[in-house]
Amino acid sequence: MTTFEYKGYDSSGRTQSGLIEAADPKDARKRLAVRGILAETVQAAGPSTRRGGQRQKTFTADIRTMFYREFAALLGAGVAMVPALDVILQAPELKQVRTLLAAVRDAVREGSPLSAALANTARQVTAFEVAVMEVGERAGGMNEALARLAVFLEEQEKLREKLVTALIYPALVVALAVIIGGLVLVFLLPMAQRVFVEARMELPMLTRVILTGGRIFGVLLLLGAVATAVAWGEIRRRIRTKAAWRIRLDRRLFRLPLIGGGWQNLVSLRFVRVLELLLERGVGLMESVPLAGRASGSAWLEDCARRETAALGEGKPLVAVIRGIQPLHPSLAAWVQAGEAGGNLPELLDHAAQRYQQSWDRLATRGMMFLEVGLTMVVGLFVALIALAVLLPILQMNKGFHP
The missing domain is CATH 3.10.20 (Ubiquitin-like (UB roll))
Structure with a gap:
């Protein structure tokens, strides 16, 4: 059916x-x-189904969190997967994605794993989420895997909302400054220029520079928008089709100041969370390390994990394998070494994950603070230049009328 x-x-x-x-x-x-x-x-039913001529609401992070949490509760209570999906389909909170979830249920009923059904139906489901669900499918603890996934997504969503809220005011200020500055450059300053030409007076140097710069900036902005659209399309095509190009781009991302450190903490957090869950469920290292690498969302880390797993099969210690995965946080090897020595590796991996989560939150908050300060300074400088470009001609004209 x-x-x-x-x-x-x-x-x-x-x-x-x-x-x-x-x-x-x-x-x-x-x-x-x-x-x-x-x-x-x-x-x-499927992701492309439309309602009332409009595409249905996407499978956003908060909706996925709700879905994972309710699904985990039903599975933990002993309800089978397809009946659990039947119950979730009736939840009023998930009404906007009912069609998508119905397609997932059909795929599961036909024998598809939940991870594959969600990945094929909802493009918003990330590689990390798919990997965590695969852990639950292989290790036999789907309810626990989904519960942990819900907690992780909820933490990320709280951080995202915090950062978005912090950026609302600077974004409004920037937008208002750009609109007012554009109106001044397009209408007010050209009018002042015509008045000065008729009065046979010369505009102040700053005003002439702002006028010329505004024209040049407008042309460059248009060309830049076209070039960015073309480049973005080409980048997306290469990311989808060329693995080597994805790895090279990911390596450059790690080298960026501030952004690289945040990305390293985030992928290390994902790697550790999945590795911890796999080891708790008794999955072997030969299978756990590459799966955790794929869950990280980093093409470079995934490639390193795959290569180091081959060395692991040849007798290389886990600590050396972790050190060989260059994108991971340098401190992770020490956590692994201590966990192996004490016989409580999953527990120490959980502590490491908490540390990376805190570090990721701090870096993200600090980055938004620097961005907010930077935007405020740039807007202040822009407004000051525009104000001077307007006031100087008025002062010069006033001086010309009163010798």
């Missing part, structure tokens, strides 16, 4: 829409006719 989304009319002419399970679209129309609904459109 496949889930279809329909839109039609009942016997009184009122619009009806919803989901129905049937063997094919023809069978779905027959079932709807029995209910007294004349179907206008019937299409298989």
